[in-house]
Amino acid sequence: MASNVVDASPSVPSNILLVTAKFIFETVDSARRAVVQKENFEKFSSHLERTAFFLKELSMFELNDFERLHGVIEDLNLEIKVAKQLASECRNRNKIYLFLNSQKIIDEIEKSTKNISRLMSLFTPESLNVSSEITEQLRTLCKNMLDAEYQPAAIEEEILQKIERGIEERNVDRSYSNNLLICIADSVGISSEHSEIKAEFENFKNEMENNELRSDWTEDLRMEQIILLLGKADMVMTPKEKETKYFNKRNSLGRQLLEPLQSFYCPITGDVMEDPVETSSGHSFERTAIQKWLEDGHDLCPLTKTPLNKLSLRPNRTLHQSIEEWRNRNTMISIASMKPEIQSSNEEEVLQCLEKLHDFCIGSELHREWMVMEDYIPIITGLLCTKSHEIRLLALTILYCLAKDADDNKERIAKVDDGIKYIVRSLARKIEESTMALKLLLELSRSSEVMNFIGNVQGCILLLVTLVNSDDTQAAKYAQEVLDNLAFLDQNVIQMANAKYFGPLLQRLCEGPISTQMIMAETLADMELTDHNKIDLFRNGALKPLLQMLVLDAEEYKAVAVKALENLSSVAQNGLQIIREGATQPLFELLFCHTLTLPKLRERVAIIFMHLSISTTVQEASEDQVLLLETEEDVFKLFSLISLSGPNMQQTLLSTFLEICKSPSGFNIRTTLRQISAVKVLVQLCELDDHVVRVSAVKLFHYLTEDGDHSTFSEHVNTRCIETLVKIVRTSHDEDEIVAAMGIISNLPRDFQMSQQLLDLGALEIIFDCLTYRNTHASYKKEVTENAARALSRFTVSTNPDWQKRVAGGGTIPVLVSLLASGTSLTKQNVAVSLKQFSESSSNLSKPVKNTGTFSCCFKPPESSCPIHRGICTVESSFCLLEANAVIPLVMVLGEPDSGPCEASLDAILTLIDGEKLQNGVKVVEEANGLVPIIKLLNSPCTRLQEKSLEVLQRIFRIFEFKQKYGNSAKMSLVDITQRGSSNAKSLAAKILSQLNVLHEQSSFF
Structure with missing residues (x-):
């Protein structure tokens, strides 16, 4: 810099000042x-400029003490x-x-800045021959420089803090270093x-390796740490360099996983530590623990x-790093050694590896x-076709x-081979898989190198257009973003995205080449x-081309059409349209075609028939009289397949x-099935170990x-069949199966x-279990109790006292x-039937009261007799309704809205007021507040x-007593009935009015 400094002398002060300026x-x-530091240098420059201008101005004056100022300059x-x-x-x-x-x-x-301010302040007013205004300018200049402060930018401070944190933590990943380098570069x-x-x-x-540029050992160490931190970034290494470094390290590790050192375990939790901290006792523990x-x-420690x-x-950073190094070592070995397992034919093993x-x-x-280095991308992509x-x-x-934020991996x-094609296929699968495929496609579409791959996959754009219009808002958003990314490749994409819903797909389906x-x-x-x-x-014409494909000769066309119909027929409205369009006939032919080579094709057709059967149960099918099976021959042929098929198809056909049995034409179908001895096949299926097929067989x-036509099925119900039904109720864990099995037992002929x-086969015990919830099942449907109550009524008939005693016992x-x-x-109705049948036997079973003689009253109180049966009654010996406290509950049933339980309850009450029991029985019913509800039943529809x-x-x-007490309340209803x-009710009402x-008073009513 000496060349820029003039050798000043008192004779040329002005030139020296100008040169310095x-x-x-x-x-x-x-x-x-x-x-x-552009902002700080700009502020510094403004101070220097003002200093230069001041010196330039000062050169115009003669200085008083230039010799002293020469050294200052x-x-x-x-x-x-x-x-x-x-x-x-x-x-x-x-x-x-x-x-x-x-x-x-x-x-x-x-x-x-401060040194320049100090030096300029040495130009004192005494040494200058200038005006006070210039002197004040100098003073202000010096003060401004002395007060000047320079600050780093906020972003600089943030980045430097991250660098210090990264050095301190020592185990930051590559993304941390990448971000730091990008931020520094931008700054x-x-x-x-x-x-x-x-x-x-x-x-x-x-530069850092050049010794001449290094200052002291502290800076040297800091720079080495920074180089180590930033050197982890991907962008400072070529792929080849990274690969070489990885395999050198991996090959040096061997193949055996290392057990963690004892010091890695937290003494409190017993687990390897994630964030070890050291206490004042010198021991390390998991921070949270x-x-x-x-x-x-x-x-205390x-x-x-x-x-x-x-x-x-205090964070134990040395231990933390050692644990991370151990984890990374074992992870590297694990990743390198898992390839054979992930390519295994064992699905469970593959899933475990993927997890x-x-x-x-x-x-x-x-x-x-590391996974990319080990070439896992082709292996994992290949799994998309499983x-x-x-x-x-x-x-x-x-x-x-792997693709997220990594363009190399996207490529x-x-x-x-076919990688994008497999991903696109997943768009049309289950929602969870479709959404994940969309997220992956969206990530891939952000790479300009990958866009062409995606756009060239046939059907991809149409699928994306479809998903844009789906009800799943998240899927629609992802699909639209992918289309936006692909838009510049093909302007038609935008048109398709804005087209009518499914328009492009339907147009190609209906009008395109095969x-x-x-x-x-x-x-x-x-x-x-x-x-x-x-x-x-379907509304826009998808059914017609699918039906046309169904009748083509090539089996692959039929298979695709069937698969599409399987998907679309699950909606009742579409199912009815398929039946109306006459598609059942070609589908029927496929079921019975013996030349088919595709094993799943028949099963798919059977599923379509199941969908169609469900559609026949809706109200619209009843109104339009839509029939799936129009003839008895159709019923016979379809049912005959059950015996000739495997479990999956058996379940579908059952x-x-x-479903057909639930439809409006269900009665005719049930009649036909009974006539073709379908029960014989079902009885055999009820004995299967296959739970799913067995349940459907029992329900059918x-x-x-x-329907009560016992003649068509009773011949197939033998001892083995009954034993099977009883076993199902006793051991099954399926409520629907228990309901159906108990329903069959309740419907069997009552001979x-x-x-x-x-x-003999234990039916009574399982019936009682179902009534009392003593079975092993955790919960019951109401139908179980209804069917059990009905099944029990066959054993309570008054014609067989032995059965009655066994039940009551x-x-x-x-x-x-x-x-x-x-x-x-329905349960109340069936229960009332059994109670009525029990009560019919009560009079005969009530024990007469013994007459013990004239003086017996002095020794023993007389036994109290039943007011109705006039003997000694108990619940289990004479089945007395009064002793069982059943009269009030029976009276309460009379208020039921359904006529069935009311009628059954009345039948049970009638057994209490029959013959000699009338007087006392009516009193008992009255005490139970039963007479008014009975009168109200006169108004029943x-x-x-x-x-x-x-x-x-x-x-x-x-x-007479009850006629006087209740007759008036019944008169108007009786007159209305007449x-x-x-005709029978009119006759009975007239007789009661006569009573x-x-x-004779109201003869004008007749």
Whole structure:
């Protein structure tokens, strides 16, 4: 810098000042071209400019004490030289180095500013022959420079803090280093191109290796740490360099996993630590564990029992790094050794490997890089063509992790043979898989190199258009983003995205060549569609081309059409349209075609028939009289397949007939099935170990027994069949199966032989279990109790006292009485039937009261007799309803809205007011508040119930007391019946009115 400093003398003060001012202007220019700390250099430059202008102005005056000021000017020139050197370095040195030394540069600028301020303050008013105004300018200039402060930018401070944190933690991953380098590059104006960043970093490392540029050992150590941290970034290494480094390390590790060192385990949890901290006792613990230990009130070390303090916990970074190194070593070995397992034919083994790889993926970017190095991308992509939904979903998830924020990996996935094609296929599968495939496609579509691969997959755009219009808002959003990314490849995409819903797909399906139709049909077959989507497709003409494909000669065309129809026929509205269009005939022919080579084709056709059978159960089918099986021959042929098929198809066909039996034409179908001896086949299926098929067989068997035509099935119900049904109720864990089996038992012919067989095989015990909830099943449907109550009534008939005693001896009657209050309407009806049958035997079974003689009263109180049966009654010996406290519950049943339980309850009450029991029986019923409900039943819309109540009242009003008490309340209803009732009811009502002495008074009503 000496060349720029003039050798001053007192004779030329003005020239010296001008030269110094010029030197300062040169420094200002250099400072403003610095690549770092631009704002601070700009502020520094403004101070230098004002200094230069002041010296230039001062050169115009004669100085009083120039000799003293000569030394000040020399010092000022030296200080300016230092500042110019700093500015030059900040323009020419490595930008990364300059950024890392930001604070040092700021300190130098501040130091230089203050030194210049100090030197300028030596130009005192006494040494200057200038005006007071110029003197004041100098004072202000010096003060401003002295007060000047320079600060690093907020982003610089944040980046430098991250660098210090990364050095401190030592185990940061590559993404951390990548982000740091990108932020530094952006801050100092380095291009974001990886090659530019890499070149600048290499230059930085080379500078640091030059000993002449190093200062002290502290800075040397810090720079080495920074180089180590930033050197982890992908962008500073070529793929070949990274690969070589990885395999050198991996090959040095061997193949055996290392067990963790004892020091890795937390003494409290017993697990390998994630965040070890050291206490004042010198021992390390998992941070959360020792914090909880202290929060729970412990203040001593768990190991040494010495006092602890929360504030004394220090991160054990050395141990943390050792644990991470151990984990990474084992992970590297695991990833390298799992290839044979993931390529295994064992599905469970493949799933386990994929789950491990997924854990590695989400654990660290470094692990993802190792997986790529080990060439897992082609292997995992290849798994997308497997049949397992779980494997495909996990494979898509892993590929998404590998593709995210890694353009190289996107290209690797796209270059796998048919890789994009497999991903696109997943768009049309289950929602979870479709969404994951969409996320992966979206990530891939962000790479310009991959877009062409995606756009060239046939059917991809149509699938995306379909998903844009789906009800799944998340899927629609992803699909639209993919289309947006692909839009520049094909302007038609935008038109298709805005087209009418499914328009492009339907157009190609209906009008395209057969090869295109096949692709579109496959799309419809695999696509996850809402019911609304399916209906819309049929409404817009999708059925016709599918039916045309169904009758083509080539089996592959039939298979695709069947698969699409299987998907679309699951909506009842579409099912009805298929039946109306006459598609059942070609489908029928496929079921019985013996030349088919595709094994799953028949099963798919059977599923379509099941869907169609469900559609026949809706109201619209009843109104339009839509029939799936129009002739008995159709029923016979379809049912005959059950015996000739495997379990899957058997289950589907049984489900089909179950649904048809529920349809409006169900009665005719059930009749036909009974006539073709379907029960014989069902009885055999009920004995199968295959639970799914057996349940459907039992349920269909139940349907066929409901119409009461015993002659068509009773011949097939032998001892083995009954034994099977009883076993099902006793051991099954399927409520529907229990309901159906108990329903069959309740519907079996009520002849003596059948009932005795049931008793001998334990049916009574399982019936009682179902009534009392003593079976092993956790919960019951109401139908179980309903069917059990009906089945029990066959054993309570009054014609067989032995059966009655056997039933009553098990404590059944109290259970029946309780069901009158808690059961369903049908249960109450069946219970009332059994109680009525029990009550019919009570008079004969009631024991007469013994007459013990004249003086017996002195020794023993007389036994109290039943007021109705006038003997000694108990629940289990005479089945007395009064003793069983059943009268009030029976009266309460009279208020049921359904006529069935009311009628059965009236029948039971009638047994209490029959013959000699009338007087006392009516009193008992009255005490139970039963007479008013019986009178109310006169207004029932049910003719039988109305006639039954008239029959009861006719008996009651034979007794003068009750005629006087209740006759008036019944008169109006009785008169109404004589005008509107059935002929039998009119006759009965007239007789009762005559009993009430009303007939002659109201003769004008008749």
